[in-house]
Amino acid sequence: MGEFTNTYPTTSREPERSDAPIIEAVDLTKVYKMGDTEVHALRGVSLRIWKGEMVSIIGQSGSGKSTLLAILGALDVPTSGSYKLDGREVAAMNDDQLAEIRNQGIGFVFQKFNLLARSTALANVALPLAYGGLSGRQANQRAAEMLTLVGLGDRLDHRPNQLSGGQQQRVAIARALVNQPSIILADEPTGNLDSATGKEIMNLFRTLHRERGITLIIVTHDPAIAAQSERIVRLKDGLVEYAEEAQPA
Amino acid sequence: MNFFRNFGIALDALLANKLRSGLTMLGIIIGVGSVVALLSIGNGVQESINGQITSIGTNLVTVLQGQVRLTAGPPNNQGIRTPTQTKPLTDADSNAIRDRVPDLLGVAPELTANGTTVAFQREKILITARGVTLDYAAVRNVEIAQGRWFDPADDERAARVAILGPDAADALFGGLNPIGQTIRIGSAPFTVIGVTVGVGAGFAGNPDTSVFIPLQTAYRTLSNARTSTGARRVSVIYISALSTEDIPRVERAVAEVMRQQHGIREGAEDDFTVLTQQQFLSIAGSITGILTLFLGAIAGISLLVGGIGIMNIMLVSVTERTKEIGLRKAVGAKRRTILMQFLVETVTLSLIGGTLGILLGVGVALLVGATGIINTTVTLDSILLAVTFSLAVGLFFGIYPANRAAGLQPIEAVRYE
Structure with a gap:
């Protein structure tokens, strides 16, 4: 780990696992330029996550947790540092390779759902399939299966504005799942939902994690949600303040 | 993809x-x-x-009396400026062009009398009477809708026969068939032998509101129009070239004949104007x-x-x-x-x-x-x-x-x- 161990004493220990982590980030930094001032969103974050884990990343707003998740999801690039996904260095990938990672390797769930507003649930879920090279009846069938899996088998032709917030987030989860990635990243997935609906979404995540062995990383500021995961990583001011140790496989 | x-x-x-x-x-x-x-x-x-412009005649070259300038400029620069000392055009000029310029489709002089009274029974209209020769139909693309065009005998005998433009025929006869009817042009009686096909108003007046009569008849009934040398005046001479490409040659040859006819010395200004369709078109x-x-x-x-x-x-x-x-x-x-x-x-x-x-x-x-x-x-x-x-x-x-x-x-x- 980097310099932060000198400034921030943590209880974190190197996880005692012999197999290779699916995600291995070393000393990630991210600097945004806002006009003349530089914002250091990440100051050197190192993190390892193994296949099949369910990890919560918590921290106050501005702690850099969403920035970290975007980098882990290949939606953004770090200013410096190394990020290996399944042993491949993501920071060195070109645009097309990144697109492929986003399409096949990782499913991303946003706080604000981010669905195509004027397309049906089915079309939204089928979108990653189209970019993966699958379209037509096969794609629709697969998208319908995914919507059924998240409990929306009877809402295929509804548009986002005809669906509740919880239903929209389910569509987004179905979209994240449709190319069968091994990792799902969720950025405050319950942040725009009431607590009952939030619980349903978390139950869905837990079921997916348990039954499909999906690696799940959830960014949240809600301790109740974090408590449902197997491991918590807490960020503060762009650094890992605390990281629970991974259980042996 | x-x-x-x-x-x-x-x-x-x-x-x-x-x-x-x-x-x-x-x-x-x-x-x-x-x-x-x-x-x-x-x-x-x-x-x-x-x-x-094309409908006023095919490959048409026009000779007018005096210096005429065609411009798109302000109104006071437009139209005809006739110097005081110009010789009128005559049938002798027309004949000279026909005889001395080779390879023409036709030469057609016209004697124009604007504001001529034409009457049928009680209908009376003021229109333009045009004394023309046989070739006029070919040179000016005049087509006959009803009846016939003039024949050589009409001109030789100075026959009192007339061909009406369609608008003139309408104004005089309404729905009646004008062919064979007798009209008065000025005070002389004429027999209507034809009606032309309408072409609309063009750059050289509106033929549809005209009455055509043989040139020789026009000299007898409209005006004698003899010049001091005894030749007879014409208002305008139309010449039709064989092809568009031939127009520049015809234009030059006609001008040369006209200068000789009017005795214009080298370097002196022409007292006539030769116009071509190209000028109108441009x-x-x-x-x-x-x-x-x-x-x-x-x-x-x-x-x-x-x-x-x-x-x-x-x-x-x-x-x-x-x-x-x-x-x-x-x-x-x-x-x-x-x-x-x-x-x-x-x-x-x-x-x-x-x-x-x-x-x-x-x-x-x-x-x-x-x-x-x-x-x-x-x-x-x-x-x-x-x-x-x-x-x-x-x-x-x-x-x-x-x-x-x-x-x-x-x-x-x-x-x-």
Whole structure:
């Protein structure tokens, strides 16, 4: 780990696992330029996550947790540092390779759902399939299966504005799942939902994690949600303040 | 990612955003439609004026008395300026041209008497009487709708026979058949032997409101018009060349004969004018060219307005589209896939909008043409111009923001406000 161990004493220990982590980030930094001032969103974050884990990343707003998740999801690039996904260095990938990672390797769930507003649930879920090279009846069938899996088998032709917030987030989860990635990243997935609906979404995540062995990383500021995961990583001011140790496989 | 899949994604996006697609297309339709319609009117006017000039005769060369300047300048510079000391044109001049200029289709002198009273029973009208020769029909493209043209005997005998223009015939006879009826021209009785086909008013007066009589008859009944040398005056001499290419030679040869006839010394100014259709055409062309330019400018403004409409819609939707692009990239779209989608969207909109615009423009052109006031001619140029412009506007305002958005990191594009 980097310099932060000198400034921030943590209880974190190197996880005692012999197999290779699916995600291995070393000393990630991210600097945004806002006009003349530089914002250091990440100051050197190192993190390892193994296949099949369910990890919560918590921290106050501005702690850099969403920035970290975007980098882990290949939606953004770090200013410096190394990020290996399944042993491949993501920071060195070109645009097309990144697109492929986003399409096949990782499913991303946003706080604000981010669905195509004027397309049906089915079309939204089928979108990653189209970019993966699958379209037509096969794609629709697969998208319908995914919507059924998240409990929306009877809402295929509804548009986002005809669906509740919880239903929209389910569509987004179905979209994240449709190319069968091994990792799902969720950025405050319950942040725009009431607590009952939030619980349903978390139950869905837990079921997916348990039954499909999906690696799940959830960014949240809600301790109740974090408590449902197997491991918590807490960020503060762009650094890992605390990281629970991974259980042996 | 093959082309058809891209095409499918683009069509899905177009159909999912019907209002935006429709408004964008409307801009293209209005722009293209107005260009096609307005330029068709400009071209139609140009063609109809050119057609009128050609209808006064084929490959026509005209000799007028005095110095005539044809200009498109201010009114006081236009028209006929006759120097005080000019010799009138005579039938001798006409004969000299016929005898000494080889290879002509025909030479047709005309004695014109404006404001001649022509009467049938109680109907009385003031029209132009034209004393003409047999060749006149061929030289001036006069066609007979009813009855017959003059024959050689009519001219030799100075027969009292007349051929009416269709408007003159209408005014005198209404629905009656004029053939064989007796009319009075001035005070002399004439038998109507024919009615010409209408050609409309042209540069050399309106033949439709004229009455034609044999030249020899005109000398007896209208005016004797003998000059001091005993030759008989004519008002104008029409000469028809065999081909358009031959007109410059005929023009030079006619001028040479006329200078000899009128005894004009080397270097002295002509007291006659030789005009060709090319001169008429070039003057008319400069006028109609300005008209077409003017209409083109209006059409250009329409295009610009249409283009601004497209631009507005594209710019207003930039935020939404930037988010959309971020989202598409977040689920695995490559940059070139995004650009291909926007390219296909734009081209599809431009082609559909362009086609509808062309149909609208052609429709308006046909409608305007159907009123009979103005002819309209749709040209390929105007269609190409309009479609190219709309495509360029669409590409620029569609692709440019899309390219910028596609260059952002997906997370930036998704969070774009």
